[in-house]
């Protein structure tokens with residue numbers, strides 16, 4: 648034990664773990680999965696109530712009991728809630744090159760490592776790496792360029808040369824890739840919360856039905872298939888079955904960043920803290936398997 652280092656003493660950081668003041672309750676734990684995830688967590692010295700709190704926090708977002716395997720790494724932070732119970736505030740998991748993090752806010756909302764509330768839609772302003780001109784806007788009263796009939800245009804057309812990479816505007820699941828006489832090759836992605844996006848007139852699709860895509864993933868090359876007057880990408884955004892103006896929505900909310908509340912910032916800080924705790928305590932966790 649050392650009682651002589653003051654808080655400002657640089658040597659403190661060199662002190663071994665057991666030199667921490669006795670009255671300070673340990674709240675950050677880390678370890679490696681051995682034969683079972685739960686027994687490996689219990690080995691860090693926490694109680695079964697804390698394991699239950701950890702599972703309550705993670706199950707909905709990352710089913711650690713199904714996904715964990717021997718050799719994975721984890722770190723978590725406990726805290727005292729308003730009922731004076733010890734709970735797991737945050738959980739970090741590393742499996743090969745994948746990592747997962749979840750944080751329970753004091754407001755009881757669940758946050759990710761970027762301080763976003765979980766399942767909030769992070770989206771791009773345009774489904775491309777570069778910006779392209781809008782050649783035809785969303786309109787409920789447009790004269791169709793081919794049929795010249797008055798027909799609503801439920802999407803936004805971008806003037807993209809054939810072969811332009813098309814990116815998923817948000818993370819989600821591919822629910823359709825098909826050819827249609829009007830839409831040409833098209834892709835439909837379901838983003839959850841009643842939100843669906845569609846991409847039409849594609850030259851080539853790079854995903855198939857059932858694939859999960861992340862925001863910004865290349866899903867296709869734009870083209871000129873189906874009924875068109877020239878190469879372009881037609882994007883639709885559908886909310887609870889109703890088409891909405893993608894370009895307008897994205898002008899208001901495009902490249903969505905979270906409102907950085909104290910909770911968001913604490914989630915980001917806690918993510919960094921758990922990651923560095925794991926890497927400091929278990930340098931082997933940095934080695935790729």
Ligand SMILES: [Zn+2]
Pocket residue numbers: 783800802803804880881882
């Ligand atoms: Zn269109």
